[in-house]
Structure formats: structure tokens, C-alpha cells
Amino acid sequence: MKRAPGQDLFRERTAPLLIASVLALAGCGQTPAPRPSVVLVSIDTLRADHLGLYGYARPTSPFLDRIAAEGVVFERAFTSAAWTLIAHMTMLTGLYPEQHGVTEKTRQLSTGAPLLAERLRRAGYQTLGLYRSGWVHERFGFGRGFDVFRRHTTVEEAEEHLFEELARLDPERPFFVFLHLFDVHNDPSTKSPPSVFSAPPPFQDLFLPEAQKRLEGETYDSLKKRGLPKETVEAMVALYDEGIRHVDAALAGCFARLEAEGRLANTLVILTSDHGESLAQRDNWGHGGPWQEGIRVPLILRLPGNARAGERIHEVVHLVDVTPTVLDFAGLPPDPALPGCSLLRALPAERVVTGGNDPLQYLVRWPRKITRAGHYIAWTDLEADPLERDPRPASADEFEAVRAALKLDPSSFHAPLAAGAISPEDMAELEALGYGGEAGK
Numbered sequence: 001m002k003r004a005p006g007q008d009l010f011r012e013r014t015a016p017l018l019i020a021s022v023l024a025l026a027g028c029g030q031t032p033a034p035r036p037s038v039v040l041v042s043i044d045t046l047r048a049d050h051l052g053l054y055g056y057a058r059p060t061s062p063f064l065d066r067i068a069a070e071g072v073v074f075e076r077a078f079t080s081a082a083w084t085l086i087a088h089m090t091m092l093t094g095l096y097p098e099q100h101g102v103t104e105k106t107r108q109l110s111t112g113a114p115l116l117a118e119r120l121r122r123a124g125y126q127t128l129g130l131y132r133s134g135w136v137h138e139r140f141g142f143g144r145g146f147d148v149f150r151r152h153t154t155v156e157e158a159e160e161h162l163f164e165e166l167a168r169l170d171p172e173r174p175f176f177v178f179l180h181l182f183d184v185h186n187d188p189s190t191k192s193p194p195s196v197f198s199a200p201p202p203f204q205d206l207f208l209p210e211a212q213k214r215l216e217g218e219t220y221d222s223l224k225k226r227g228l229p230k231e232t233v234e235a236m237v238a239l240y241d242e243g244i245r246h247v248d249a250a251l252a253g254c255f256a257r258l259e260a261e262g263r264l265a266n267t268l269v270i271l272t273s274d275h276g277e278s279l280a281q282r283d284n285w286g287h288g289g290p291w292q293e294g295i296r297v298p299l300i301l302r303l304p305g306n307a308r309a310g311e312r313i314h315e316v317v318h319l320v321d322v323t324p325t326v327l328d329f330a331g332l333p334p335d336p337a338l339p340g341c342s343l344l345r346a347l348p349a350e351r352v353v354t355g356g357n358d359p360l361q362y363l364v365r366w367p368r369k370i371t372r373a374g375h376y377i378a379w380t381d382l383e384a385d386p387l388e389r390d391p392r393p394a395s396a397d398e399f400e401a402v403r404a405a406l407k408l409d410p411s412s413f414h415a416p417l418a419a420g421a422i423s424p425e426d427m428a429e430l431e432a433l434g435y436g437g438e439a440g441k
């Protein structure tokens with residue numbers, strides 16, 4: 001779909017106007033108005049193309065669809081990797097993996113690379129980080145800048161923590177909430193009976209009766225094989241979708257409470273995910289590869305007063321844009337070392353974005369995506385083949401030619417530190433998630 005002529009101009013004019021109005025409020029009285037607040041929700045493992053707002057047929061996301069209609073939807077949003085650790089580090093620093101360097105579980109973010117929460121706290125924000133422990137953890141550096149960095153297990157517990165912490169805030173000062181939800185992800189540690197994906201009643205079996213029963217005796221690993229029966233794949237997809245509906249319903253309740261408490265009147269809401277999920281694409285389950293099922297993510301901004309409601313943006317965007325967007329919205333100066341763009345401004349029509357962790361890497365210059373997995377290099381026209389089903393051979397020279405257009409600031413590369421020691425409890429939690437011995441996904 002193409003945008004109407006002049007829409008860029010409309011955006012170019014309206015976004016600075018919105019920011020100018022926030023700043024004007026701060027300048028016209030004796031008491032400066034507080035900076036606006038920010039709520040960033042990361043729904044782990046959420047595929048964009050399984051949401052109604054991106055055209056999915058099943059009613060997985062009535063709440064997110066409503067928020068999308070009230071806000072701005074980004075059609076072509078990319079993450080930096082289909083791995084929670086790398087992707088969240090990008091989301092919360094504004095840096096590509098090769099810049100933040102936290103691409104292994106043994107690494108922690110350099111203290112020279114500020115996290116968004118650190119930038120906001122310095123500007124007077126109260127900062128709350130509510131997360132599902134695992135790859136989002138203090139030992140990788142994620143806790144820096146948060147006044148409160150508190151773990152939960154389920155979306156229901158996260159909601160309890162959120163309102164407990166909000167009640168303790170100073171109402172005169174703005175807040176930043178980072179809310180990381182894990183219920184869509186495979187999580188056998190919280191499922192009863194243990195299963196690959198599942199949601200609690202009334203969402204269980206909502207889309208496919210007895211889907212759970214079809215997978216009795218199967219595990220996440222036992223399903224990682226070629227040639228799964230169609231009935232098995234259907235059941236897995238239905239269970240994944242029911243998990244989305246569960247989180248969507250919980251968020252609807254959560255946001256109704258936030259609205260009722262008046263906490264969203266001057267607040268930017270960002271809803272996104274760290275990565276998607278393979279649901280039998282490439283005969284695999286899970287995530288980790290540089291392919292579209294794991295790399296395309298949903299991205300919605302809802303501005304105060306539902307400004308720009310219903311806009312659909314087709315320029316390529318990336319999780320590196322989250323930090324510059326929040327800085328812009330908060331009226332803070334841009335950081336020229338960051339490779340991303342403010343999503344509140346006109347976006348470049350031609351742009352290269354990237355992600356991955358060696359030996360996997362991808363580059364996108366719309367509509368072409370070029371992917372490298374070791375010696376395998378291939379390109380895909382994402383207009384013609386949005387799910388990257390039929391990649392064509394490409395050369396290392398083609399890959400390097402696109403990569404040369406990235407032009408990353410030399411000062412933006414940070415040598416990571418060693419990750420903090422892992423406690424026995426945290427190791428047990430990772431093992432429960434199925435991540436005990438591997439380098440990670």
C-alpha cells in the first residue's frame with residue numbers, strides 16, 4: 001500500500017508541532033510542566049503477522065487492534081536478532097548488536113553505552129523495569145538506570161507489580177515504564193500441564209478445541225524436526241495464538257486501569273516485541289535465525305490525545321529507533337552516535353537496517369533483504385516474498401555493498417564487559433525455560 005501524496009509533509013509538520021506543544025507548555029508558566037511519561041511494552045516472541053492489525057484472520061488481538069487504530073502502526077519493523085538478549089539490548093540502547101556487543105551470554109553492556117533508563121533518570125524520570133527473568137537480567141547490564149527493576153513470571157503478576165510501583169511514584173514527576181511480558185513465549189516452567197505453548201482458561205482451546213490434547217507427550221525439542229503432521233502444526237499454531245489472546249486480554253485490563261488512574265493522558269505508549277517465532281517455517285520451531293518469521297516485529301506508537309490515529313507507516317523501521325523516539329518525545333537532545341531515527345519525524349525513504357550475531361546477519365534495503373548464515377548468502381524481495389520462503393543465492397560482494405551503506409558512527413562501538421555471575425536460582429530458571437546449556441535463543 002502506498003501513502004497518499006503529501007502524507008510525509010503532514011507527518012513532518014504534525015510531529016514537531018506535537019513536540020513543540022509539549023515544550024511550549026513547559027515554557028509559558030512559572031512552573032514548568034513535567035516532561036511526558038513513556039510506557040514501553042515488549043511482548044516477547046510476538047509475531048506481527050499473527051495480529052489482527054497486521055491482517056491475521058484469527059481474533060488474537062482485539063485490544064492491540066484498538067490501540068493500533070488509536071495510534072500509528074509501523075508495517076515494516078525489524079528487530080536486531082531473534083534472540084531476547086540481543087534484541088532487548090538493541091531496544092534499550094538504540095544500538096545494533098555489533099555496536100552494543102552483547103551478543104553472547106557471557107557478555108554485559110559496557111558502562112560507556114547508556115541505557116534508555118539511564119538517560120531518562122538523568123532527565124528526572126522515575127524509571128520502572130518490570131521483566132521476566134532469563135535473558136533480560138541485571139547480569140547483562142539491563143538493570144542500569146532503573147529505580148525499580150523487578151521480576152515477574154506471568155502477565156497477571158506483572159500487572160500487580162506495575163500498579164504497586166506506580167502507586168509509589170511522585171505524581172509531579174514523569175515516569176518511564178519498561179514492561180516485558182513473556183507469556184506468548186514457550187515457557188514450560190509456568191504451564192500446567194507442561195506444554196509447548198499454552199494459555200490459561202478461558203483462552204486455552206479457544207481457537208482449536210483439544211489442541212493441547214493433540215500435543216500430549218510432545219516437547220519443544222521433540223517438535224523440532226522435519227515433516228510434522230499437519231494436525232500437529234495446526235495445534236501448535238493455535239496454542240501460540242491463544243497465548244497472544246491471553247496477553248492481549250490482560251493488557252486490555254491493564255490499560256483500562258492506567259486510563260482510569262489518568263496515567264496515559266500525557267504518555268507515549270510503545271507496543272512492540274523483541275522477535276517473532278518460527279511456526280514450522282524452515283521445518284523448525286522456536287527462534288534464533290535471521291529469517292523474517294523471527295525478525296519482523298509489531299510496532300505501534302500511541303501518542304497523547306490519540307494524535308495521528310490510524311496512520312500506517314511503510315518506511316522501514318527498526319528497534320534501534322525506540323531510544324531516539326523516546327528521547328525526542330521527552331524533549332531530550334538527540335544522540336548523534338545512535339544509528340536510529342525518531343519515529344515522530346519524517347523517516348528516510350531509503351535506508352539500510354541490520355541485525356544478527358555472527359555468523360548470522362541480515363541487511364535490509366527495502367524491498368531487498370540479504371541474509372548471511374555462515375557461507376550461505378541469499379537475497380529476498382520482501383515485496384514479492386514477505387515470509388522469505390524462496391531466497392535466491394547472493395554473493396559476498398553484494399552483501400558487503402549493502403553493508404557499506406550502513407555508515408555506523410565509529411564512536412558508537414562498545415567493547416562489552418564480562419557478564420555477571422549467574423546464581424543457582426537463575427540457572428535453574430533458564431534450565432526450566434529450556435536454555436540451560438546452549439549459547440542461547
Ligand SMILES: [Zn+2]
Pocket residue numbers: 044045083084085274275
Ligand atoms: Zn525473546
